[in-house]
Amino acid sequence: MSVTILVVDDEENARSYISDFLTSEGYEVICAANLEAARAQIAQDNADIILLDVQLPDGYGPDLLEETSKMEARPPIILITAHGDIDMAVDAMKNGAHDFLQKPIQFERLKTSIQRAQEIVAMRRELNHLRDQQRSELNFIVGKTPVMRTLVQHAQRAAQASVPVLITGETGTGKEVLARAIHQLSPRASKSFVGINCAAIQNTVLESELFGYEAGAFTGAQKRKHGLMEVADAGILFLDEISSMPVDMQAKLLRAIEEQAFHRVGGTSLVKVDVHILAASNRDLPTMIQAGTFREDLYYRLKVVDLEIPSLREHKEDIPALVGLFVQQNNQRMGLNISDISERTMQVLVQHNWPGNIRELRNVIERAMLFCDDALIDLPHLSPEFQHP
Numbered sequence: 251m252s253v254t255i256l257v258v259d260d261e262e263n264a265r266s267y268i269s270d271f272l273t274s275e276g277y278e279v280i281c282a283a284n285l286e287a288a289r290a291q292i293a294q295d296n297a298d299i300i301l302l303d304v305q306l307p308d309g310y311g312p313d314l315l316e317e318t319s320k321m322e323a324r325p326p327i328i329l330i331t332a333h334g335d336i337d338m339a340v341d342a343m344k345n346g347a348h349d350f351l352q353k354p355i356q357f358e359r360l361k362t363s364i365q366r367a368q369e370i371v372a373m374r375r376e377l378n379h380l381r382d383q384q385r386s387e388l389n390f391i392v393g394k395t396p397v398m399r400t401l402v403q404h405a406q407r408a409a410q411a412s413v414p415v416l417i418t419g420e421t422g423t424g425k426e427v428l429a430r431a432i433h434q435l436s437p438r439a440s441k442s443f444v445g446i447n448c449a450a451i452q453n454t455v456l457e458s459e460l461f462g463y464e465a466g467a468f469t470g471a472q473k474r475k476h477g478l479m480e481v482a483d484a485g486i487l488f489l490d491e492i493s494s495m496p497v498d499m500q501a502k503l504l505r506a507i508e509e510q511a512f513h514r515v516g517g518t519s520l521v522k523v524d525v526h527i528l529a530a531s532n533r534d535l536p537t538m539i540q541a542g543t544f545r546e547d548l549y550y551r552l553k554v555v556d557l558e559i560p561s562l563r564e565h566k567e568d569i570p571a572l573v574g575l576f577v578q579q580n581n582q583r584m585g586l587n588i589s590d591i592s593e594r595t596m597q598v599l600v601q602h603n604w605p606g607n608i609r610e611l612r613n614v615i616e617r618a619m620l621f622c623d624d625a626l627i628d629l630p631h632l633s634p635e636f637q638h639p
Contacts, residue, residue, distance in 0.1 A: 253368055254278040256297035258288040259330065260307050264353070268301060271357055277364070285309045292318065297325050299348075299367045304331040304338070312338070315345040323374050326367035330355065395565040401428075401557060408555040409435035414507065416492075416552045417530040419559030422609030425530040428559060429488045438526055441485030444478050449494035456499055458515045461506070467516025479512060483523040492529040492552070493538060497545060504548045527552065562604040562611060569600050572608065576615040577627070588619055591627040598629065598636055 255277050259265045262283070269279045280296060282288040285308050291297055292314075304311045311329065318324045326348035329339070339350040348370070349363040408415050409432045417425045426445065433443040451459055458467075462477030479487055489495075495503065506512040511522045529552045538544035562569070573596070577588055595618075604610055618631040629637065 252278065253298045253371055254280060254296060255299045255301060255364070256280050256282060256288060256291050256325070257301045258282045258285070258306070258311065259301075259303040260284060260305075261303075264303075268355065268360075271360070272364070275361065275364075283307075285311070285314065288314065289317070292325070298371045299364065300325050300327045302327055302329050304329055312342050312345065312347070315342065315347060319346060326370050328363050328367065394571065395567050397560050398565055398568060401559065404555065404557055405432055406435055408432055408557065410437070411555075412436075412438075412524075412526045413554040414527045414529070414552045415555045415557060416535075416549075417528065417557045417559065418535075419530075419532065420561050420607055421532050422607035423559040423561060424608050425532070425559060426488065426490060428557065429486075429490075429528045429530065432528060433486045433488075436486070436526070438485050442482050443486050443488065444482035445488040445490060446478050447490045449491035453496045453499070456495065457502065460499075460503070461512045461514055461521075463515035464517040467514070471516065474514070477512075477514065479506060479523055479525055480521055482525050484525075486526045486528055489527065489529040491531060493531040493533040493535060493544060497543065500545045500548045504545065504551055507551055562607045566600050569611065570596060572611060573599065573615055576612050577619065580616055580619050584619065586619055586622075587625060588622055588627060589625045592629065595627055595629050595632065598632070602636070 255272055257265055257268050257272070257279060258281075259268070260283050265281045265283070269281055272279045280291060282291055285306050288300070288302070292300070300314070302311045302314060315327060318327070324346070327346070328349045328351060329342050329347050330351050330353060331338070332353040342350060348367050351360060351363065405428060415429075415432065417428055419425055429445070430443060433439060446459060448456065458475070458477065460477050460479050462475045462480055463471050465471055465473045489503075502512070507527055510524060511520050513520060535544050535549050539546045539549060573591060577591070580586065581588060599611070599614070606613075614632065614636070615627075617633055618627050622628075622631045
């Protein structure tokens with residue numbers, strides 16, 4: 251991992267001595283002879299780690315601890331002094347110093363301290379990477395319109411609580427993407443996200459898929475199988491197209507959610523889990539309740555938080571931002587360098603009704619980029635139905 255270390259010391263020999271050692275260890279080093287020069291480097295975000303002398307010609311080195319305390323990612327600061335003041339060392343550590351070294355510096359001690367600081371830098375970079383991924387997921391559903399801003403605010407709140415969430419919306423609006431964004435923003439982000447499409451699994455198989463089964467539970471069950479609810483323990487279970495689940499299975503699911511426990515098919519032992527349930531549907535569940543095809547008690551258990559994603563035609567103002575996002579994503583994935591879209595093409599996209607919602611828009615942009623040989627997407631690059639709107 252590439253790390254830049256800022257060495258702040260007014261003694262030229264000391265700076266050279268430390269700099270040569272750190273360079274030989276593979277670090278990039280920049281030097282400052284006083285606080286003013288150090289502040290300039292920090293302001294430009296040039297330093298990952300700071301080696302800071304205590305006594306400097308233009309001030310007291312530890313003052314930087316307070317000055318940098320409000321930085322979103324303050325570089326780890328290692329103080330260096332020739333005075334060996336233990337009380338000052340204690341105060342410095344309380345104020346956020348990473349470590350405290352005495353002159354003359356022992357290089358093995360310095361090396362160990364730098365390595366520990368490097369671990370902090372690596373962790374922060376990974377967190378920033380994860381945040382970027384989260385923003386990427388959220389950008390798929392986020393727009394500037396009030397309805398989308400409200401949706402995202404509610405999703406962010408729901409992400410912090412382990413309560414059931416019901417996501418509704420037409421096909422292609424991004425229900426699974428919203429579910430994954432909730433997972434990434436939740437305290438369970440490091441745990442499993444397990445999804446199951448209830449409409450894609452035969453009714454007779456759904457129970458064993460969710461709850462698993464014991465060896466000998468039925469013909470062909472030669473050994474125990476862990477169900478998806480068990481696999482998702484401590485994480486999130488996403489039940490897509492929950493409306494397709496048979497009524498008898500709905501009753502079993504409700505009990506499992508209520509008790510956070512279930513029996514495997516053919517089993518007698520109670521399996522306890524801690525699972526955050528997210529469910530999604532593109533059908534009108536209240537109407538299904540009236541028809542007797544969806545349980546009212548399960549419906550209200552699932553919709554502790556109810557997130558309804560609007561159709562794309564309801565927030566067409568967000569189409570330009572979504573187009574920009576898809577162009578950026580496809581450039582990275584397809585190795586392209588497309589940077590713009592013609593005004594007439596954007597006008598056609600905004601006027602389109604988008605029955606397939608965001609998924610349809612994403613596919614249209616991907617197809618246009620496939621047939622685009624320069625940096626500008628134009629009307630001829632779109633599929634034929636867009637040529638004569």
